Amino acid sequence: MSLSMTEDTSQSKTYRVWDRPTRVFHWINLLLVLSLMFVGLIMLFKSEIGITGLAAKIGLKELHTVIGYLFAINLIIRLVWGFFGNRFAKFTGNLPKIGAIKQYQTALRAGENPQYLGHNPTGKLAVLVIMLILTVIMATGLIRAGTDIYYPPFGAAVTQYIAAEGVDATSIKPYDKTGVDKAKLAVIKPYKSLAGTVHLYSAYFLMLLIVLHIAGVIIAELRHQPGIISAMFSGKKRIVGTPLDK
Template identity: 25%
Template sequence: MSGTLPSVGAASGGPAHSPREALPAPEVMVWDPVVRIFHWTVVAGCLLNLFVVEDGEALHEIIGYVVAAVLVVRVIWGFIGTPYARFAAFVPGPRRLAQYLSALAKGREPRMLGHNPAGAVMMLALMALLAATCVSGWMMGLDAFWGADWLEETHEWLANSILVMALLHAAAALIESRRHRENLVLAMITGRKRRA
């Protein structure tokens, strides 16, 4: 009698694996550290500047520059980063977005490992709002725009728009987590999602 163990799955007719061969992992890495650091830095920065730090304080400005810096890194990473981080992998065309929204309206939207088309559009909108908020905040410090009411109002409107969009984004993530039985908030912490 041989001293080796039978292959896993051999008795049931399933695929044979040697005892030392690893079975496929139940989870896959989707969100790399750059994506996760960007996400949580923006969350923290926006919450601090909207609700904790007073406008005009030096710390408000520093937080704004940190958010601007991680936004620049994320945009670059969208072209050279890991597969799920690249814009080419998730930015939808109009037809793909319409198909997804139609399926979503019927409750038949597919589960996706990366951003779904609606989530991708939301992410791009948030990134554009972040960029505009950072630029308007920077402009407020320039002599040419010092004390310009229209610029202060624009900056405030942009910041409040980020808050509204972020709340919609969070609500959608919670709803999708429930519908697909997957904790998307935890996935943005660990980077891992259930394998397709």
């Protein structure tokens, strides 16, 4: 796909880089991740803030799951778009390379400011790690939704499995062992626990990544490549000189 390019009076050039689907995903993902973290923290500390009772516990999990579905849909669309978007949206153009990262860091230490249309080499590594952790969070979250409150896509299969002989699986209720085969429930418990642990610590790791990502973007904006923040709104970057990934 060709780049749209116009010249301005300062001899810089403006390039159209981030396509609309990529930008929409970015901001929707941020909103949903923050919402999930907010509800998740309430779930973790519900007793400390005075939220008690089974109904409240289930209600919070249902809210967290509904937001999680929106998060999963948005992420899946972005993953698919990684094969069909423009070259800056495609995963093939955003794979980090150790050699390129070392060269980029060496150039920065030498006082140079290499310019890039897409992500710089360090940014590509950050994006890859973030996308991987988002995918892990999505997968483990869906597993917990299916094993905790029996929501799709795994909930029906779980209730079918744990229902005692002769019991209608649709009658199984969250956190209610009525009609449940306790032996089968014990079988899935370790897997449920593992998914929950991975989900929780992945969320903590994502929080750290978000802080590092924001700090890195601000530093890059102020010191190395002005305009990278506004580009995620407009889709355009203004660059003086020749970008290394043109």
